[in-house]
Amino acid sequence: MTIIDTEPTRHGTPLRRPLTLAVAGAGARGTAYADLAARRPDSCTVVAVAEPRERARRSFAERHRIDPAKVFDSWRDLAEAPRIADAVVVALLDEQHVEAALAFIERGYDLLLEKPMATTEEGCRRISEAAELAGVAVQICHVMRHTTYTRALKAELARDAIGEIISVEHLEPVGYYHFAHSFVRGNWRRQDETSSVLLTKSCHDLDWLNHVISRAPRRVASFGSLTHFRPENRPPGAADRCLDCAVESSCPFSAERLYRTGLREGGTKQYFANVITGGVLTEDAVTEALATGPYGRCVYACDNDVADHQVVSIEYDGGVTASFTLSAFTPLENRHTKIFGTRGQLTGDGRFLEIYDFRTERRTVIDTSRDGSAAAEGHAGGDQALMDDFIDALTAGRPDRITAHLQDTLDGHRLVFAAEHSRREGGVVEVRTQSPANQARTQPGG
Structure with missing residues (x-):
């Protein structure tokens, strides 16, 4: 086979040809990013894929018309081959991020790296240091930064719509069936x-x-636990699998109802049905998955141990405070945020912003959607905007389109790890942040 090394992209200099993109991990996120990139054929071409599942690998390669010589069943094979693209989308399992990212960075690839950056602080630091040393661009897929909603919200704050931020409340309603x-x-x-x-x-x-x-975040405390999805909360008469359960029809977490509804309704439930059947959306495929696979188990008879609710309290430089709540026990809907300022209050739901002005006592509502779509669709446009920003950063010589410096991302992950330490061990935990951007913003007048 013939594989030709490409020249590295020159950050700050236009590329003068379409960006070439390889995808490591053709699951839901890797496939989504590749499809979004393919919407811009004059700017980006998907040229390679690495995926261990034969059906997913073949489908992806056919969809993007990839040369068979550039189709791999392991990300390691892709990383060890002569360099065949400008950038790699790393959408592998979370625990594979560090090894894969370091291997691709060593080969000189720019990266679009799915979140989380890594599952440990040490892993995050290693990726950040390697990228800086190699001079490659790494964009973490924090899609919420890229939405028109977030950009509109930041613009309102920048124009002093509510004055100085004093505190923030933010809720992630994960959704009971999600x-x-x-x-x-x-x-x-x-x-x-x-x-x-x-x-x-x-x-x-x-x-x-x-x-x-x-x-910059400075101190954090967190509380939360696995409270409900435990064996002791199993209803009388419940079976190990929903297909065999006498009380399935009365259970809000019925796997049978969720995935069979997904066959008919579309949207998120259909996406989940697609996951459990490997893309075969038929009644027989769902029945087989419920009977033999992990997704047919009773929610009170699984081996899960992650928290089903959690609160995080954060103190930032200057005394600004924020509270974050994650809950399994909600409808599946978008995040809700309230920002309390010295001159007003901003309320947001992922699409609409409401500004309440203390002086005039007027409420102004802003619809940030470009097409009237729901906030949950494509992360409110964040997926497409993320890919557009990544492509433009590399092809147009616009490194500013990568919105988060790696040190910013590292600081955000450090905040997560500190909050988890507090939840497990108790007490208030100091947060170590090193981002030059954060440091600059905490100076007087910053």
């Missing part, structure tokens, strides 16, 4: 196999709070 799918029955149910739910689900949110507040 939590049951991913964090009770699914891949992110155990800390020893992945990490805490605060990292795997909500590192987005703590990064977003840092981004919005624009000050």
Whole structure:
């Protein structure tokens, strides 16, 4: 086979040709990012894939018309081959991020790295230091930074719509059936196999709070536990699997109802049905998955151990405070935020912003959606905006389009790890932050 090394992208200099992109991990996120990149054929071409699952690998390669010589069944094979792309999307299992990122960085690839950056602080630090030493660009997929909603919110804060920020309340309503799918029955149910739910689900949110507040976090305390999805809460008469359960019809967490509804409704429930059947959306495929796979288990008879609710209290430089709540026990809906300022209050739900002005006592509502779509669709446009920003940063010589300096991302992950330490061990934990941007923002007038 013939594989030709490419020249590294020159940050700050236009590329003058389409960016070439390889994808390591053709699961839901890797496939989504590749499809979004493919919407811009004049700017980006998907040229390689590494994926261990034969069906997913073949489907991905056919969809993007990839040369068979550039289709790999292991990310290691892709990393060890002569360099065949400018950048790599790393959308592997969380625990593989460090080894894979370091290997691709060593080969000179720029990276679009799915969150979390790594499952340990040491792993995050190693990636950050390696990227800086190699001079490659690394964008962490904190899609919430890239939405039109967040950009509009930041613009309102910048124009002093509510004065100086004093405190923030932020809620992530995970959704009862989403939590049951991913964090009770699914891949992110155990800390020893992945990490805490605060990292795997909500590192987005703590990064977003840092981004919005624009000050360095200094102290954190957190509380939370696995309270409900435990064997002692199993209803009388419940079976180990929903297919065999006499009380299944009265259980809000019924796997049978969730995945069979997904066959008909579309949206998130259909996405989950697609996950458990490997893309075969039929009644027989769902029945087989419920009978034999992990997603058919009773939520009270799984091996899960991650917290099903958690609160995080943060103190930032200058005395600004923030509280974050993660809960499994909600409808599946978008985040809710209230920002309390010296001149007013800002309330947001991922699409609409409401500004209440103390002086005029007027409320102004801003619809940040460009097309009237729901906030949950494509992370409110954040997925597409993230990919657009990454492509533009590398092809147009616009490094400013990568919104988070790696040190900012590292600081956000450090906040997560400190909060988890507080939750497990108790007490208030000091947060070590080193981002030059954070330090600059905490100076008087910053």
